[in-house]
Amino acid sequence: MNAFQFYNPTSIVFGEGTADRVGELTARYGKNVLFVYGSGSIKKTGLHARTLSRLAEAGITVHELPNIEPNPRLTTVNKGIALCREHGIDFILAVGGGSVIDASKAIAAGTLYEGDVWDFYSRKAVVQQALPIGTILTLAATGSEMNGGTVVTNWEENQKQSFVSPHTYPVFSILDPTLTYTVPRNHTVYGSVDIMSHVFEQYFSLTPNTPLQERFCESILQTVIENVEIAIAKPDDAAARANLMWCGTMALNGGQISVGMENDWSSHGIEHEVSAIYDIPHGAGLAVLFPNWMKYVYKQRVDRFVQFAQRVWGISGEGMSDDEIALAGIQATRDFFTRIGAESRLADFGIGEENLDRMAEEAVKYGNIGSFKPLGKDDVHAILTLSL
Ligand code: NZQ
């Protein structure tokens, strides 16, 4: 286990009915709020009207920024920054999934920065300050509700980039699992794949002596596996939705489950290149890529893949070699993603060879990616080719 420092400032308010506390919680931080949301799901569910009522009761002035896209766009973020400056906004409330929360973080940091907010994503500048943000989460997936990360797409340049800052952790996040009953099947699946992928990025590590962290990771994977199909079959299953939501938050909240471990994150880097050109849902891309990354790198540490196969998938391994057990665990992962309805090939999205070279080049534009097996351009190209 390596030396580490861990701090997470986000206050989590979890449970049915907690969305009604949004006025009281927001009033602790601001009086003049930008209310950010997506393309309409919260209007259909009534959460939009309910949020406005609670904010009004708390005496809060509200300005709205609707229509945050899935895979949020820099142009929309810039609209938000302009609104914040025009109205002297002192707090941002994000109500939605990871895209809404990520865009809100960008707006929060960009408003207090004189330059172009894209500088943070293109590594030209580091965030020094941001407006406070709070969230009401409506989709279990990214962990953005309890981390400092944000991913935004500069569509004109086909660049999907991220940054992580201690200044962009939400001050509070309301996690009411009943708000996720309306998440459609495909996003329930993609969100669950994303949660599992966040764990994979941390679990497949070369750092020795991390038994507690490994078991945290395995317990999240098992809990997601046990609950996704229940949520698909019965979207308003309270227990399954609550478990998925808490798994999502715990899987990526500043590294709590993997403190002292080197993380990988190369599959995420590759997926962002695919989304940057083809605008596919993040979890869908990960379902295609991750098992192929696993196949490509497992020999770096076969024992970790054997442990994964045995503990997470219950493969006994009797009479099998370590390589066979490791590969059986990878196949079980692929089969599970397929069973719950995720795509397994880039071709399922109409993606062919045409941009493989460009995506591989972009993925390594700041240098090799990953730590489990550092990947150069040829490696990324090979993983993309396996995924066609
Ligand atoms: O826009 P609306 O109408 O709200 O509809 C959304 C959207 O179409 C819908 N939805 C959300 N909650 C719903 C609902 N529909 C019905 N009922 C509800 N309760 O779901 C669709 C997808 O939403 P989105 O926010 O895009 O999904 P997700 O949470 O998976 O976020 C994906 C984005 O987060 C980034 C991804 O790259 C992608 O851009 N990531 C952010 C991370 C972070 N900040 O830490 C880490 C991740 O690895 C990821 O890269």
Ligand code: ZN
């Ligand atoms: Zn992810």
